[in-house]
Amino acid sequence: MKINDLKMPSYGGQALIEGVLMRGKKYLAAAFREPDGSIRVVNEELSGIYKSRLVRLPFLRGLVILWDALGLGMKYITISANIQTGENEKLEGPAIAFTVLFSFALAIGFFFLLPAGVAAVFQKYSGISPFFTNLFEGLIRLILIILYIWLVGKNKDIHRVFSYHGAEHKTINAFEAGANLLPEEVSKFPLYHPRCGTGFILILVIFSIILFTIIGPIPNLVIRLISRVVLIPILVMIAYEYMRFASNYISHPFLRILSMPGMLLQRLTTNEPSIEILEVSIAAFKTMYELENR
Numbered sequence: 001m002k003i004n005d006l007k008m009p010s011y012g013g014q015a016l017i018e019g020v021l022m023r024g025k026k027y028l029a030a031a032f033r034e035p036d037g038s039i040r041v042v043n044e045e046l047s048g049i050y051k052s053r054l055v056r057l058p059f060l061r062g063l064v065i066l067w068d069a070l071g072l073g074m075k076y077i078t079i080s081a082n083i084q085t086g087e088n089e090k091l092e093g094p095a096i097a098f099t100v101l102f103s104f105a106l107a108i109g110f111f112f113l114l115p116a117g118v119a120a121v122f123q124k125y126s127g128i129s130p131f132f133t134n135l136f137e138g139l140i141r142l143i144l145i146i147l148y149i150w151l152v153g154k155n156k157d158i159h160r161v162f163s164y165h166g167a168e169h170k171t172i173n174a175f176e177a178g179a180n181l182l183p184e185e186v187s188k189f190p191l192y193h194p195r196c197g198t199g200f201i202l203i204l205v206i207f208s209i210i211l212f213t214i215i216g217p218i219p220n221l222v223i224r225l226i227s228r229v230v231l232i233p234i235l236v237m238i239a240y241e242y243m244r245f246a247s248n249y250i251s252h253p254f255l256r257i258l259s260m261p262g263m264l265l266q267r268l269t270t271n272e273p274s275i276e277i278l279e280v281s282i283a284a285f286k287t288m289y290e291l292e293n294r
Contacts, residue, residue, distance in 0.1 A: 011023070011024055011172060011175070011285075011288075011289075012172075012195060013168035013169075013171070013172060013281075013284070013285075014069075014073050014076070014168070014197075015161050015162070015164040015165035015167075015168055016030065016032065016076055016077055016079075016080035016161070016164065017077060017080040017081050017083075017084055017157070017161060018032055018033045018080060018083070018084055018160070018164070018280075019031055019032035019033065019076075019080045019083075019164065019280060019284070020164050020167060020168050020171075020280055020281040020284045020285075021072075021073070021076045021284065022168070022171075022281075022284040022285045022287075022288040022289075023046070023068070023072070023288065024046075024288050024289070024291070024292040025046070025050075025292065026045060026046055026050075026291070026292055027043060027044070027045055027046060027288055027291035027292055028043065028044060028046060028072065028288060029041060029042070029043040029284050029285075029287035029288035029291065030042050030043070030076050030079070030080070030284055031280045031281070031283040031284035031287070032079075032080050032083050032280070033276070033277075033280050034083060035083075035084065035086075039279065039280055039283050040083065041283050041284065041287050042079070043287055043288065043291060045291075049064060049067060050064070058241060059237040059238070059240075059241055060237065061240070062236050062237035062238075062239070062240030062241060063233055063236060063237060065236070065240055066233075066236050069197070070100060070104065074099075074100050108229060108232070110144065110148075111141055111144055111145060112141070112228045112229065112232065113225050113228060113229070114140075114144070115137045115138075115140035115141040115144065116137055116224055116225055116228045117221065117225065118137075118140055119133050119134070119136050119137035119140065120133070120221050120224055122136060123136075130213070130216060130217035131213055133217075134209055134212045134213045135209060135213075137209070137212065138205055138206070138208055138209035138212075141205050141208065142202070142205045145201060145205065146265070146268065149198075149265075149268045149269060150268055153268055153269070159271060160271075162269055162270055162271045163270075163271040163272070163273045163274070163277050164273065164277055164280070164281065165269055165270050165271075166191045166270035166271050166272060166273045167186075167273035167277045167278050167280065167281035168281050169189075169190070169191055169192060169193040169196065169266075169270060170186050170187065170189045170190070170191065170273065170278065170281070171186055171278070171281040171282055171285045172193060172285070173189040173190055173193060174186040174188075174189045175285065175289075177189065181282050181285065181286060182282075183275045183278040183279055183282065184275070186278050186281075186282060187273075187275065187278060191266065191267075191270040191271075191272065192263045192266045192267075192270065193266075194243075194246065194247040194250045194259050194262070194263070195243065195247045196262070196266050196269075198262065198265050198266045198268070198269045198270075199243065199259065199262025199263065199265060199266065200239060200240070200243055200262075201265070202261055202262045202265050203239040203242055203243055203262065204235055204236070204239045207235055207238050207239050207242070208231075208235055211231060211234070211235060211238070212227075212228075212231075215227065215231075246258065246259055247259075
């Protein structure tokens with residue numbers, strides 16, 4: 001099956017701790033490398049919001065992806081962490097909920113409110129136009145994101161997660177090219193994929209500059225900060241629809257050029273996986289695919 005035969009978000013994935021999650025329209029599967037070296041595979045049928053009309057409505061379906069990243073993503077990251085740490089250090093219940101909420105609030109504050117506040121102060125004392133203020137705000141946001149990704153990638157454990165991220169991309173690239181899903185074959189395919197969440201972040205930053213410029217100047221700092229938080233869902237919806245369109249027509253020369261910055265940014269979040277890591281990613285994909293097409 002070729003990439004043009006697919007319609008997003010049919011097949012996507014996420015790197016876990018010593019594991020990979022693969023998701024289809026109806027099922028997901030996650031494979032983990034156990035501490036003893038064996039591979040454990042779990043799966044579940046997608047229900048609730050994934051069977052609602054929201055997943056078929058343009059723009060609103062982008063919010064499903066956000067829910068997916070926060071909900072299912074955190075659930076399976078927790079499972080993978082528990083597999084590695086053992087039952088004695090198991091994470092569950094309120095601790096997980098608090099971690100998700102705290103991380104989400106921290107990300108909004110660091111990547112949205114901080115750049116908006118710095119840009120507002122800079123505009124006040126420099127007198128630059130609102131257009132260049134929004135451009136400056138977006139530049140700060142992008143620098144913070146790139147710096148954060150680069151710094152966390154220096155961590156040994158995160159570096160390995162990025163290898164699983166690369167394995168996820170290679171597996172999906174190999175499938176979309178019609179190749180045999182064998183580790184030696186999958187290893188030949190690119191580390192980068194146009195539907196990657198890393199590229200989505202870059203798209204989100206670019207559209208934030210455009211949207212905040214259209215809105216125009218907001219002199220009141222408090223209202224300015226509130227607007228940045230309130231408009232996040234709208235930015236997610238717009239960015240997702242653009243990424244969906246661009247990835248489905250990635251063979252077009254113009255869209256291929258536009259996608260290059262996002263693909264380059266993936267250099268920070270993907271590493272070349274070993275054969276053992278590819279085995280985990282392939283196991284997750286095959287299980288999900290069989291469930292989707294049985």
